[in-house]
Amino acid sequence: MEDKVIKMEHGAGGELMQNLIKDLIIKNIEKKEAGGVGLDELDDGGSIPLNNFRGNVVLTTDSHIVKPLFFPGGDIGKLAVSGTVNDLSVMGAKPVALSSSIVVEEGFDMNKIEEIMKSINKTSKEADTPIITGDTKVMEKEEISDLIINTTGIGFCKNPVRDSGLNSGDKLIITGPIGRHGISLLSFREGFTFESDLESDVQPINSLIDSALKAGGVTAMKDPTRGGLATALNEMASKSNLGLLIKEDKIPLTDGVESASSILGIDPMNVANEGIAIIGVKKNKAEDVLSELKKQKKGKKAKIIGKAVKENKRKVVLETKVGGKRFLEAPDGDPVPRVC
C-alpha cells in the first residue's frame, strides 16, 4: 500500500476511496452476505431474503469509542462486533447480519485499520454473523480522535426477551466473571500491569445465550455493559417492579480483577463488561440452564447469583461476604469513561 496514513481524499468518494474500501475493508472480511445482496456488491445497502418469516425482527445499534483502540484481550474491532451481536442475543434474537460504519481521523495509520479489520473479520466468524454493508468517512485532524466504529445489527426471534421480564422467584444467573473489561482497560491506561489474567472479557456470546434459551425457562436477559452489574441489576429490578436479592460471594471474580480493583479503589460491580450476560430463569429451570452454560467454554464460570423477590421493590439487596445486607446502588456513571 502506497499511502501509510489516511488522507481527506480517502473519504471523498473518488478512486482513492474505492481503493481504500477494496484493499482495506472488503479484502479483510470473509463473511459478507446473509443470502442476499452482500458487502462485495458495493451497492447502496445489503439485503436479507425472508421466506414465510413470522416473529420479530430485532434491530440494535452501537457506536464504539474505546480508548485505547488496542487493549489487553481485544481491540475496537472485536468490541464493535461483539457489542452488537451481544445486544441482539440478550434480546433473545439470533444475529443475522451487521453493518459496519467507520469514521476515521485524517492521518490515522492504515496498518492499524487493517489490524482492526482483521479483528472484525475474526470476531464475525466467531459469532457466525456476516457484515453485509458498511460506510467509511474521514474527518479532519483533531475533529475526532483516532477512529470510531458504529455497528448496527439485525436479528430474528419468535418473541423478544426483555430486561423487564422477571417474575418473583426467578433465579438470576451470571454467565462469567465480572468487571474484566472496565478494570483491565483502566489498569492498562494507568500503566499498571498486575496479573496476566487481567484482560477484557470482550467476546460474542450468541452461541452461549442460544444454549440457555434452548434449555428453556428464560424470562429476562441483559448484558451488563457501561455501569456494570450494579446498574444492570438495578434496571432489571425497577423495570420488573421487583426486588432482587444478590449474594456477593456467588458473584464470580478473577484474581486479577479482585486485586486490581482494590488497588484502583474501583468497585468491579460498577464497571463495564463486554462478554457476559445476566439471565433470569424460572426457578425450576435454573439448574438446567446453568449446566447448559457450563458445557461451553465461555460459560464455565457461570453462577446463580440470586433471585427476584417481592420485598424491596425496585431495589437490589446485596448480601455481603460476611452475610450483612445493604442496598446495591447503581453508580451515577461508569467510573471508567470511554470503554465501549
Added chain:
Amino acid sequence: MDKKELAQRFSKKIKDLCPEREVRAIHVCGTHEQAITRYGLRSLLPDNFDLKMGPGCPVCVTPARVIDRAIKLARKGLTLATFGDMLNVPGSSSSLSDAKSDGADVKVVYSVNEAIKIAKKIDNDLVFLGVGFETTAPSNAAVLERGVPSNFSILTCHRLIPPAMELLVNLENVNFDGFIAPGHVSTIIGEDPYEKFVSEYDMSTVIAGFEPLDILFAVLKFVKQIDEEIIQLENAYERAVRPEGNIKAKEALNRVFKVVDAEWRGIGEIEDSGLRLKDEYSKFDARKKHDVTLEESRDVHPGCICHLVLTAQKTPKECNLFKEKCTPQNPYGPCMVSEEGECNIWYQYGERPSL
C-alpha cells in the same frame, strides 16, 4: 470456619447479649463507616442496637476558614498542594477546585513528600494544605524535622480525636452508651487517652480494627460489657494497637506541634483539640509566612446538616439534600465530598434495607 459463618456467630452472640433497651455506640472513623456500610454490618446487629458515626472524617471537620485561606493563597499566585478530597470541599463561598478552574496553581498530591518533591522543582512558593487526625500529623512533623526546601510551607489543620469524643459525651441531645474507638488513631496515641471515658463518664470503650469481623468482634465486647455491667476500656485490635501507642510518633508530634483550642467545621471550638506548629517552625508555617486577609467565614451552608451528621445527631438519610441536591459529583456539604464522609459512604454503598 469461613468469614460468613464467623460473622453469623458474632451476630447471634451480639443479639443474645444485647439488652432489650435501646443501646447506642458511636464510632469516630471514616474507615470504620466504610466497612460497616460496605459489608452491611448494621443488618447483623439487633434492631435496638444503634451504631452511629461521629466526627471521624478529617476533610469534613476542616473549617471553611482554612479552605478560604488556601483558596486566597492559591489565587494570590502561590502553588497550593493538597489531597484530592480537599479540592471539592466547599469553603465559605467557593472551593479550591473553582480556584483551579480559574487558573490558580492547585496540585493534587498523595503525600506531603510528593508536595516537597514538587517544591524542589519549582521556584514559586508552595503551600501544602495538610489536614488529618493523629494519624497524618506525624508524617508532617517528620518532614519538617528532616528539613524542607525554603519555598515550602505548610498550612496545617490537624485535629485530635479524644477531645472531639469528649464533646459528644457532653452534648445534651446525644445519648449513648460508649465508643467503638478508631484503630488507626489508636496505633499512634495508644490506650491511655480513652481511660477518661470509662473513669469519668462511665462509657464502654472498645478499640476496633477495620475488617468486618474486627468490628463485629468489638461490638460483641461492647454489648458484653453492658450485659455484665462491667464498663471498661478494651482493645479489640491488639495485633496493631499497643497500650502505649507509637512513642516515636508521639515524641515527634510533641517536638513540632503544640496543642491548641481548635475550630471544627459546624461544630465550633473544642478545647485542646488541634495542633499548631511550634514557634521554631514559624518559617514553614504558611499562616505566618504568607499574610492574607480573610472575610468572615461560613461553615454551614443553608439546608446542610453535615454538622449534625458529624455529631451523631442525624444520619445522612435525614437530610433533605441527600441524593437530591447533594451528590458526590455535585457535593453541597463536606460529608458528601470525602470518601471518609458519612454521606459519601451511604451514597456509594446504600443504606440498610428494612428486612
